Amino acid sequence: MNQDPKHPLPNVSDMDTETARKRLVVIGAGMVAHRLVEALVERGATDEWTIDVFGEESRPPYDRVALTSFFSDRDPDDLVLGDGSLWTVDGVRLHRGVQATGIDREARTVSARGRTYPYDALVLATGSYAMVPPIDGKDTPGCFVYRTVDDVAELRAYVNELAARLDRPVRGAVVGGGLLGLEAAGALQALGAESTVIEFAPWLMPMQVDEAGGRTLRRIIEQLGVQVRTATATAKVRPNRRGTVGSMEFADGGGSIDVDVVVFATGVRPRDELAREIGLSIGERGGVACDDACITDDPSIYAIGEVAHIAGRTWGLVGPGYTMAEVVADRLLGGDATFTSGDLSTKLKLLGVDVASFGDAFAGTEGSLEVVYADPVGGVYKKLVMSDDAKTLLGGILVGDAEAYASLRPMVGSELGSDPTAWLVPDGVTPIGGVSLPDEASVCSCNNVTAGAIRCAVRGEGTAEPCHDLGSVKGCTKAGTSCGSCLPLVKKLLDEELTAAGIETSNALCEHFATSRAQLFDIVRVTGIRTFSELVATHGTGRGCDICRPVVASILASLETGHVLDGEAAALQDTNDHVMANMQKDGTYSVVPRIPGGEVTPEGLIAIGQVAADFGLYTKITGGQRIDLFGARIDQLPAIWKQLIDAGFESGHAYGKSLRTVKSCVGSTWCRYGVQDSVGLAIALELRYRGLRSPHKIKLGVSGCARECAEARGKDVGVIATDKGWNVYVGGNGGFTPRHAQLFAEDLTTEELVAVIDRFLLYYVRTADRLQRTAAWLETIEGGIDHVRSVVIDDSLGIVADLDAAMAVHVDKYEDEWAATLADPDKLKKFTSFVNSPDTPDPDLVYVDERGQRRPATPQERATLIAGTTLEVRS
């Protein structure tokens, strides 16, 4: 409907007037409002209601909990909740960037942007605002809060701008050492700024952890380079000569520090101003007072989320907010759900440090016992609060190592069933399945899902059909859809329930192959089938897909060591394997030449630098001790590689599910502590296993002494020198679920070591599932690491000779894929921008300069740059 802005029509709304649907207006479009609308739509409420949601932020509802991840190169759009289909449902409307400015209780209308919208029911979901303490200079340019994507974006832009101007690191300070303050400190660090955290209380995170936990946290964080001042009040922010933040002063003779940026993270206050204006009751410390149905003084007005004062307090976590949303959804549909209490358990990773707090963390229960494990050197503090008979778990605090959180939190109120100290010692986490969870135990505290609800969903009770995979359990119950920390437990419950029901868990690769990757590997090996078309015709269905095609390509490569672009195999490779480079967000690629063991000559470095300069590539050092060159167009790849190969480099397989790198410390050749030549071994291993195709990427590490500078235990295979030889560890990885590698064999000679790694890797290649790292493979393979050790060392399956022969073939047949490609004009034809215009590069690529290099323009920057201003670097 178009409307003349000069003649606003009174009481005309965007809402359906032609139908008899009741009208729900929701003020606020945060996570809790999103959940409310989602719950209503799922329950078919749009037959009865139209829903208008007003959000003052210009973005659709997004995951505020994950705000900080926006610093580690995530696009703010990645934080958006759901896939957007919610806002296209008939009767649902999201008014973005529109602030509701008033409520008329008599007329039952909400006014926004000069118009009025009638309601039959109104939900206040306005959330909170960041509270800034009333100190002098708090509004000086350079002072920020930390609450919305826009806050974070402004902070980021400011710090980046300063960093470009100053010839020293930017100095940041965060006022507030709670959860948000530490997140903000982490964000500053991620931006390359120095940061100081200032907390008024005697220790960090006083709301979540006790004093000893706070001390441990402080020690870890200080080791990470963040300065911490506790029991300190900020008195004043002083401007510098430019009028921006220059220094801050502390109260009570606390002195002052020079700073460039100040972030206030001193807590939040409910945004209850609309409710105050219309005379609704307000809680003692703010928040709209509600009963246990989330109904305010006015029976047609509800309040949910951080703005609601309910059960005696306001609730600053998303879990209780979601529960309130569900309660209101139920009420609007005639139900009688109530909100009684929320779970305030939290688990966070702040600056890479795990912190968890759950249940009665402060041992407030009478007669409760505290069981404490503290390792100040390792930076770990764990406390369990037990009932007076030491049997029932009441709560706990975990700092530095919170792996037991997912298992422990649901056990609150239950008997632990074993000596509580067993849960506290390092790596002593009792297997989750070891204790059977009661049905009422809450598994997902974000979405308030109990073990019983998950079991019901698996059995199909109350769901359209039984949920037999993790995805459908998540979809039906919402468990694990917010922070995800409970997913291992959800999976475990799913598997237990399926096993109990006698249902075999499907290990089908995809809809085209009913077999697992390992079975497919055997089929290919035994039948001698060497093309995808023959394999899918004889053992599968359809045309295949983006899952099975690369798996078959990988299996064929493992068995044949043929070129990845030979014959039909070319149509099986993911674009990364197909063009032998890594696709980036704008469709260009990154190039990583192999630098075995991280050892590179000055001439090599110059050659790589020259390639980057010639082609205008962004360069970054990788975690695997080599150099990544970003922004190469598909049509530039052959010329780039020609230059690299001429300088003596070869493919680094950064694009492949294959060996990536063997990281090493400098070892006994230089290091005064080294006991073996770790670089020499790393180079030998990297050259031996380069190009080996596998179910997932493989990383190795070699450390020259027990100080472990190569972080080898974070690798799939880690080798650590001893004075007698080498110890080998397996099954480590970083990433989403970090794992420490476990000791596999000790004091091996170099020859023995190589044989063990050969067999371990090939047994993994043959039997692991698709995209399964060695850690997950060791966890799922029957018999675990002991079984693998017996196969590899004791030859319990009698396959060692076969594995050794296969590795010999791999080593013998290895050739550099890029050199082979450059030598083959047919293969080079694949590297064109347009089949009918090979000399025209993609005209839509737009770059901007940042810190002396170029990077893809953001959509905002793109909108301001005129199309066609591509920064052309070389024709």
Add this chain to the structure above:
Amino acid sequence: MIPSQELEWVRVCALDALTPDRGAAALVHGRQVALFRLSGDEGVHALGHRDPYSGANVIARGLVGSVGDVAVVASPLHKQRFRFDDGSAVEDPGVRVGVWGTRVVDGFVEVTTVPVVEPEPPVQAPASLVEAVAAP
């Protein structure tokens, strides 16, 4: 759909230049088109080269496959699958890549000068592009 008699055609490349089950990008009247020749099929398919979710021109570099009986290509960036018949996303049918008409004449691939089905980006993303217009 535009009636077929009004369509104009442009010759793009030899049929042999297309590897079966592998895409190739082409420039057609200033727009980027992804051409696919599927194994076991006579004809050629032409979809928009731009991935509507990311805005990057990458569809020709996706893997082809099938969902049930429907032939699809998966975006190489985030694996959304698009149908060759109408360009729609399998999991999100409101979103689509463009579809161009194709024919093979004398061993050459020809496509329509304009798409027969226009692309449809997702409702929300990229948010910033929408907001540039929506913000007061």
